[in-house]
Amino acid sequence: MPELPEVETVALTLRPQLAGSRVRRVAVLHPDAVAGLSPEDFTRALAGARFEDVSRRGKYLLFSIRPAGGEPLRLVFHLRMTGRLVCVPAAEEAPKHTHLRFELDDGRELRFVDSRRFGRAYLLPHADPPKGLLGLGPEPLAARFRRTDFAAMLAGRRRQIKALLLDQSFLAGLGNIYADEALFRAGVDPKRRACDLTARETSRLFRSVRAVLREAIAAGGTTIRDYVDGRGREGEFAARLRVYGREGRPCPLCGATIERHVVAGRSTYVCPRCQPG
DNA sequence: CCGGGCCTGCGG
DNA sequence: CCGCAGGCCCGG
Numbered sequence: 085m086p087e088l089p090e091v092e093t094v095a096l097t098l099r100p101q102l103a104g105s106r107v108r109r110v111a112v113l114h115p116d117a118v119a120g121l122s123p124e125d126f127t128r129a130l131a132g133a134r135f136e137d138v139s140r141r142g143k144y145l146l147f148s149i150r151p152a153g154g155e156p157l158r159l160v161f162h163l164r165m166t167g168r169l170v171c172v173p174a175a176e177e178a179p180k181h182t183h184l185r186f187e188l189d190d191g192r193e194l195r196f197v198d199s200r201r202f203g204r205a206y207l208l209p210h211a212d213p214p215k216g217l218l219g220l221g222p223e224p225l226a227a228r229f230r231r232t233d234f235a236a237m238l239a240g241r242r243r244q245i246k247a248l249l250l251d252q253s254f255l256a257g258l259g260n261i262y263a264d265e266a267l268f269r270a271g272v273d274p275k276r277r278a279c280d281l282t283a284r285e286t287s288r289l290f291r292s293v294r295a296v297l298r299e300a301i302a303a304g305g306t307t308i309r310d311y312v313d314g315r316g317r318e319g320e321f322a323a324r325l326r327v328y329g330r331e332g333r334p335c336p337l338c339g340a341t342i343e344r345h346v347v348a349g350r351s352t353y354v355c356p357r358c359q360p361g
Numbered sequence: 362c363c364g365g366g367c368c369t370g371c372g373g
Numbered sequence: 374c375c376g377c378a379g380g381c382c383c384g385g
Contacts, residue, residue, distance in 0.1 A: 086379070086380095087379065087380095090379080143380080162380080162381085163379095163380090164367095164379090164380050164381070165368090165369095165378070165379060165380060165381095166368090166369080166370090166378090166379085181369085198368095199368080199369050199370070200367080200368045200369050200370085200378090201367080201368050201369080202367065202368070202380065202381080203380095215381090215382080216380095216381070216382090243362090247362085250380090252380090252381085259379055259380070260378095260379060260380085261379060262379095306379080308378085308379065309370090309371080309378080309379085310370095310378095310379080311379075328379095348362090348363095349362090349363070349364075351377085351378085
């Protein structure tokens, strides 16, 4: 589900709610939700600990946690397709598919809810970090990430540009929605080989990636079905998608009919006129 | 590079 | 009932 803008919004909305809050106890309702650690060890390590900060790297959520005694912990979440993290009053009935509950000492709790159960929590250093976290590519919104960096990354790459954009070790945080939206804004066919893009196309794609991510964050992310932020609110960006999920509807720029293809094994939406092969 | 697997839910 | 879904890993 969540891509960079959604994970960023979850971090932004959880940060003020959690900073300084103390965990009274943790309930593990579904052991598979915790990677590499028994529910008992997970619960024991976090009891009495204090949340300090929430941040994001790629599609990973990072919680800085200070236990009652001992070294700081890092709690990492990947929400995959349908994972949600919300902070709510503990008295509220927990929805179906609630796998983890972090009860705070002020009557609220942080919940991890995930119907498809692809999402995972990793508690460092007790468990190994998720494999994908260390190998992540650059953050597309980092100030130090420049158009020239992006051009250098594309040079000599013969893969389809969409496959490359989805590769988290190439660039961190893009998923199926924002890859399609960025390619549309840049006027680039997703099937093109990365190394075949002109300098002008590379430049447009660089700007498009950053612009669409920034706009989506400003709108609180895209809710197609499951996504909500750390307060349980839906994002507003779905109304501003230009091609994603819009097969058969007119292109907002030229009126041609938007098509769906499969590229890199994923549903891919393009305007055949604005993104010529 | 592709396809399958992981799970559940939804829409056609 | 089947196909499909915002992600990622693995094996062939």
